[in-house]
Amino acid sequence: MQAGNQTSRRDAETSLPPRGAERLYIIGGILLIACGMIFGDLFAVFTLHQNAGRIEAEMLSAAGAVAAQDPSEVFNRFAAIGGLLENRGTKVDAHVHAINFGYLALLFALIQPYVAMASRARKQIALVFLTGAVMLPVSVFLIHYVGTKYGPTEILGWASIAADFGGLLVIIAALSLLPGLLRHLRGPKPIEAGGGKRRDGSRVLLAGGTLLILAGFLHGAYYAAFNLADHEEKDAAILRSIIDNSAAENMAAATREVRNYGALAGEKAVNIAAHSHIIEFGLLAILLAFIQPNVRLSEGWRRWWTGVFLAGSAILPVFVLLELRLGTVASIIADCGGALVITALGAMLVGVLRQGVSRGVKAR
Amino acid sequence: MLVIGGLLLSIWGMSYGLYYALLIEHQTLETIGSSLATSFASASQRKMDASRVNLESYALACFDYARQVDVHSHWIGLGILLVSLGVIFNRVSFGERLRFLLALALLIGSAVFPLGVMWQTMDRGPGPRVLASVGAALVTSALAGVAIGFVRARE
Known part of the structure; x- marks a missing residue:
């Protein structure tokens, strides 16, 4: 260290x-x-x-x-x-x-x-x-x-x-x-970004970030190909059924369809959230790779926070997707993933600020 | 190519988002809300035909809205990705020709994929879907190539 x-x-x-x-x-x-x-x-x-x-x-x-x-x-x-x-x-x-x-x-x-x-x-x-x-x-x-x-x-x-x-x-x-x-x-x-200095943390962030984005693209393509049109058709069909059952004063069936409508909205939301979060975290990993030379932390801490960031970036979208099957447990784990990412970001911000303080002292 | 192309794509996506937010989005949201409410209200008066017509216009407005928002965010997101990759493209461990082809595929795919999605709001035929799929396939396969290039790289 x-x-x-x-x-x-x-x-x-x-x-x-x-x-x-x-x-x-x-x-x-x-x-x-x-x-x-x-x-x-x-x-x-x-x-x-x-x-x-x-x-x-x-x-x-x-x-x-x-x-x-x-x-x-x-x-x-x-x-x-x-x-x-x-x-x-x-x-x-x-x-x-x-x-x-x-x-x-x-x-x-x-x-x-x-x-x-x-x-x-x-x-x-x-x-x-x-x-x-x-x-x-x-x-x-x-x-x-x-x-x-x-x-x-x-x-x-x-x-x-x-x-x-x-x-x-x-x-x-x-x-x-x-x-x-x-x-x-x-x-x-x-000159190359980051003063041309490469670090192990930045290489891991670069490869990890690209793989996260690729996973997000594949998930998005799968969702668009196999689920999107089906969800849109179901959305209109359920609404039609709610209206028809309500007009026929069959409130038990209407209530069931309202619940189905909520479940469908939830299914759409978790798929979109998982897709966008995994790509965004991948992009963020690539961007953070560039600023590593400006983060004034020891190599050990840098590697630790890189690992924490990538772990959180994978945990959040995966458990957002699992929310439909596992419910609250998955939500809590996903939130913990988000907290890991935020903590790692905070640590890197401290590193950037430390560098600024150090430069300021030297300038004086 | 990737840095300038990505920046232009991001600016284009933002400008399109601004234009959409200023001139179209509020009206579309109004259509979505009012047509669904009117569909239910018509049913409460047992005017089932009017209810169906309004429900169809709700579904159409939702279809358009989801795609317009997707187009805006995908152009910007892909633009940012292109600029980021552009700066470190020399770390993709392939020959100059293959790297150029990967960059070209990324750029064309990133421009064409949202364009195909936007086209879907004007034409429900297979053409827009094919264009969007080709664009998405170009971006995904090129990104897979870039990932392999990063993994192959030795520092």
């Missing part, structure tokens, strides 16, 4: 400037990913399942209103379902966008050596990007609470507009990097 520490110190002298654009992207990116994941975990534990239960109850009430020939009550129940779906949808969107912008931030850190621009301009672009990357998920989260009350149109509130503006800032930042990239293509060849 002592030898590893010395290696880390030598690398620190050749890698990130203390307050450059790269450092902003790395710290901002890891924070966005960690916050997005913590938010996702809290959402899964405290909102997701309760929300699904309420939607099912409202659906049953709507079926009851059909049987009772009460159209106004039907609309009331669907207004309530709409509110619950918006609550869930905006939280999922906030979670997904925070994490994806985190990936993009790490990616932009990675391509900084390829961007032929003044460091001040690159830093300003980084600030524009990070402003948009925070503004969008926060605003999306607020959509459900702010609503459209004071919005410029009946279906568009200020939170939606702020979210779209955040997205625009991210696009502007990404576009601003293009001229620098193109200018660099005409210049000398770029």
